[in-house]
Amino acid sequence: MAQEQIILRWIETGRLRSRHHAAFAAILDDEERARARHFRFKEDEIMFTAAHALARCTLSEIDGRPPHSWTFRIGPYGKPAVVVAQDAPEIRFNLSHTKGLTIVAVAIGRDIGVDVEKITHPAPLEIADRYFTRQECDLLLRSAGRRRDAAFFSIWTLKEAYMKALSRGMDLPLDSFVVDLDPAHLARSDQDKTWERWQFWQDRIGASHIAALAVDWPDADALPISGRAVDPNELSSLCGAT
Ligand SMILES: CC(C)(COP(=O)(O)OP(=O)(O)OC[C@H]1O[C@@H](n2cnc3c(N)ncnc32)[C@H](O)[C@@H]1OP(=O)(O)O)[C@@H](O)C(=O)NCCC(=O)NCCS
Known part of the structure; x- marks a missing residue:
């Protein structure tokens, strides 16, 4: 068992085909299958099924x-x-999906959160005031053009990953913590006395996505991340398809 590793696996959901669906669905439980059936569009059902199959197979790793x-x-x-x-x-573990990509993070005994966003469109900079702190907005203003868009998506995914790592989602006030970039790190968190133990990781995945990870990992300089893409055919065979 990989005690001191963070496993990150992702799948390009644009490469999924309906032939993969049965193999993925076969390893889900009744509740997951029922949730999958509730999607209006088949494409969303297949993506959800793939995300949960990927989570199960990554846990098994x-x-x-x-x-x-x-x-x-x-x-x-x-x-x-x-x-x-x-x-x-x-x-x-934690998982995140967006159009084109699903990512799963797994660790032992460490709170962990992950987020992924598509970055092929301009960043919605007009909403920064509503979601970001003063310091985070200042960070945006220090860059221009496409760099500002990139900074927006970096801050957004890092904030989301931290909120998800703490489990609280939208319950955690967005102005109660501040993220910083270069390198990505948590600069302050009012509701968390030991916030300095948190570490962030962030990277582009292909040309179209950015992913962020937040993990309660006080005792390492560099996070021991083992990350890679999983091909839909590989995931099918991990699910037991022949
Ligand atoms: C669920 C939540 C935590 C994330 O939602 P999201 O960004 O739409 O979705 P993601 O794809 O990244 O993550 C969804 C997955 O997170 C997991 N999840 C659900 N609730 C969670 C929680 N409270 N904490 C952590 N993970 C959660 C689930 O596995 C879910 O996948 P599933 O529905 O297939 O089981 C959402 O409730 C939320 O709080 N979003 C914050 C939105 C926001 O204002 N962000 C501002 C950032 S500046």
């Missing part, structure tokens, strides 16, 4: 259990968590 055997409970703010035996290491 760290533990070796079969992907279908994972069970989950939903936390008070909606974050899914793995149900583990009392004496087993606590495996934590």
Whole structure:
């Protein structure tokens, strides 16, 4: 078991085909399958199914259990968590999807959050005032043109990853913490006395997406991230398709 690793796996959902769907759906539980069926468009159903299959297969990479055997409970703010035996290491995960990409992060005993956004359109800079702190808005103003768009998406995904790592989602006031760039880090967090233990990672995935990760990882200079893309055919075979 990879105790001291953060596993990051992503899948380009534009490459999914309906033939993959049955293999992915076969390893989900009844609740996940029911949620998948609620999507109006088949494309969204396939993406959801792929995201949850990828989460299960990534969890299995760290533990070796079969992907279908994972069970989950939903936390008070909606974050899914793995149900583990009392004496087993606590495996934590988070996932994010956006058009074209789904990403999953898994670690043992560390709170973790991940976010991905598509960056092929101009950033909605006009909403920065509503979502970002004064310091984060100043960061934006220090860059111009496409660099400002890039800074917007960096700040957005980092804030989202941190909110998701803490599990609280929208319950966490957006002005209660500040992210900074170059390198990406948490500059302050009012509701978290030990905020300095948090580390961020951020990178482009292909030409169209940016991903961010926040993890409670106080004891390392560089995060031991093992990250790679998973091909839809590979995911199918991990799900047991022949
Ligand atoms: C769910 C939430 C945490 C993220 O939503 P989102 O950005 O639309 O969605 P993502 O694709 O990144 O993540 C969704 C996944 O996060 C997980 N999730 C759900 N609630 C969560 C929570 N409270 N904390 C962490 N993860 C959560 C789920 O696995 C979900 O996937 P699923 O529905 O397939 O099971 C949302 O409630 C939220 O709070 N969004 C904040 C939006 C915002 O204002 N951001 C401003 C940033 S500056």
